[in-house]
Amino acid sequence: xxxxxxVSHSRALADAAVELGxxxxxxxxxxxxxxxxxxxxxxxxxxxxxAAAIDEADSGDGVLVLMDLGSAILSxxxxxxxxxxxxxxxxxxxxxxxxxVAAVVTAAGGAxxxxxxxxxxxxxxxxxxxxxADSDTGIQASVAGGGADADARAVAEASFEAVVTNPSGLHxxxxxxFVKTASRYDADVRIADLDxxxxxxxxxxxxxxxxxxxxxxxxIRVRATGPEARAALTELRALVEDGFGER
Amino acid sequence: MSGAVSTDALVAWIRAxxxxxxxxxxxxxRLDSEIGDADHGSNMARGLDAxxxxxxxxxxxxxxxxxxxGMTLVSSVGGASGPLYGTLFLRMGPAxxxxxxxxxxxxxxxxxxxxGVVARGKAELGDKTMVDAxxxxxxxxxxxxxxxxxxxxxxRAAADAAARGRDATEPLVARKGRASYLGERSxxxxxxxxxxxxxxxxxxxxxxxxxx
Numbered sequence: 001x002x003x004x005x006x007v008s009h010s011r012a013l014a015d016a017a018v019e020l021g022x023x024x025x026x027x028x029x030x031x032x033x034x035x036x037x038x039x040x041x042x043x044x045x046x047x048x049x050x051a052a053a054i055d056e057a058d059s060g061d062g063v064l065v066l067m068d069l070g071s072a073i074l075s076x077x078x079x080x081x082x083x084x085x086x087x088x089x090x091x092x093x094x095x096x097x098x099x100x101v102a103a104v105v106t107a108a109g110g111a112x113x114x115x116x117x118x119x120x121x122x123x124x125x126x127x128x129x130x131x132x133a134d135s136d137t138g139i140q141a142s143v144a145g146g147g148a149d150a151d152a153r154a155v156a157e158a159s160f161e162a163v164v165t166n167p168s169g170l171h172x173x174x175x176x177x178f179v180k181t182a183s184r185y186d187a188d189v190r191i192a193d194l195d196x197x198x199x200x201x202x203x204x205x206x207x208x209x210x211x212x213x214x215x216x217x218x219x220i221r222v223r224a225t226g227p228e229a230r231a232a233l234t235e236l237r238a239l240v241e242d243g244f245g246e247r
Numbered sequence: 248m249s250g251a252v253s254t255d256a257l258v259a260w261i262r263a264x265x266x267x268x269x270x271x272x273x274x275x276x277r278l279d280s281e282i283g284d285a286d287h288g289s290n291m292a293r294g295l296d297a298x299x300x301x302x303x304x305x306x307x308x309x310x311x312x313x314x315x316x317g318m319t320l321v322s323s324v325g326g327a328s329g330p331l332y333g334t335l336f337l338r339m340g341p342a343x344x345x346x347x348x349x350x351x352x353x354x355x356x357x358x359x360x361x362x363g364v365v366a367r368g369k370a371e372l373g374d375k376t377m378v379d380a381x382x383x384x385x386x387x388x389x390x391x392x393x394x395x396x397x398x399x400x401x402x403r404a405a406a407d408a409a410a411r412g413r414d415a416t417e418p419l420v421a422r423k424g425r426a427s428y429l430g431e432r433s434x435x436x437x438x439x440x441x442x443x444x445x446x447x448x449x450x451x452x453x454x455x456x457x458x459x
Contacts, residue, residue, distance in 0.1 A: 043284075048321060
């Protein structure tokens with residue numbers, strides 16, 4: 001599993017953001033290290049401390065670094081020069097909090113560094129879409145990029161429809177459970193909100209799923225293709241019908 | 248003298264820079280409070296104190312010296328000037344491998360350092376940053392060296408050019424760093440980074456004029 005490093009001017013800010021992220025990490029969350037605060041515990045960043053945190057977080061599968069602003073970015077870039085394996089480090093352009101949450105969930109699902117980095121890169125979109133602002137950036141790319149290759153599509157295709165019974169709809173926690181479950185199977189899982197007439201999005205993208213904003217009582221369609229499509233759908237259907245354990 | 252710059256003179260430069268930053272600490276912080284987060288003077292003073300604490304005994308060679316200075320700055324300044332000044336010294340070290348650091352070699356090392364700063368900060372001339380002092384200083388250094396000046400003479404020309412570049416930042420609108428959030432309101436203030444970068448070049452001028 002990849003590791004994560006949270007870089008911030010403020011230790012308190014970083015610790016709280018990591019706590020928020022790990023809430024969504026389930027039983028087996030990724031390693032998250034914090035490198036935050038100036039040399040005297042004031043607001044600031046330290047490239048050497050960031051490099052040490054990256055080395056600690058790297059179990060061999062690489063490390064994604066999330067940063068707040070300004071010197072956090074410059075110090076993280078400098079830190080990459082000092083780490084043991086610079087080729088296994090990616091700096092994420094994602095907003096700090098959204099990026100951390102997306103990274104924890106995606107990494108916990110076993111995704112590799114490139115996949116987690118790509119998922120985090122669209123981490124600002126859920127908020128933008130929710131607020132009705134211009135949103136034709138990352139989610140669309142994630143929809144387009146979610147399509148598996150033609151071979152997998154040919155193997156087996158199945159789908160189910162169900163009504164979301166969670167009192168708050170498919171909010172962050174059940175959405176995270178859905179994404180983690182979908183990511184465990186060798187299958188391309190797609191989900192659409194039929195009541196809202198939404199596009200079909202990748203069931204492995206937490207941010208795309210949260211951006212759908214599926215409300216309680218909405219009918220969804222989950223479709224899967226690939227060798228483990230049926231097994232994935234069986235478990236996902238049970239989860240949805242059980243209200244993800246929230247009832 | 249043959250014009251070669253000793254490691255002792257370079258150590259004196261770093262010490263003089265620390266002293267100058269302490270002398271102008273309040274001014275740097277005041278400039279930074281006008282368009283930034285009001286910590287440039289105290290951050291640089293803290294970082295350079297940590298640097299000077301590692302100069303006794305003095306590093307054996309110029310590359311060792313610059314590596315020590317760079318690593319200490321990236322770790323102990325705290326703000327964006329840490330990785331920026333740190334990168335400047337980390338890039339200068341390998342560029343100055345020979346013992347005979349004459350005006351041309353030192354100029355080339357400074358250029359490698361400033362190129363590192365530009366690559367790190369992505370700042371261009373006129374963005375109201377330290378590059379606005381460093382870049383004209385390099386050009387003045389090279390011109391003086393090409394005219395046959397020794398390192399002391401090149402450093403005099405570079406310090407003068409840095410000061411002019413610093414003064415020219417006053418009317419500019421910041422396009423990098425915290426000050427860029429202010430937009431038009433950042434005009435009318437000297438840039439703190441260009442101000443401390445000028446102190447760096449003036450310290451080099453003073454250290455070479457009066458070798459330790």
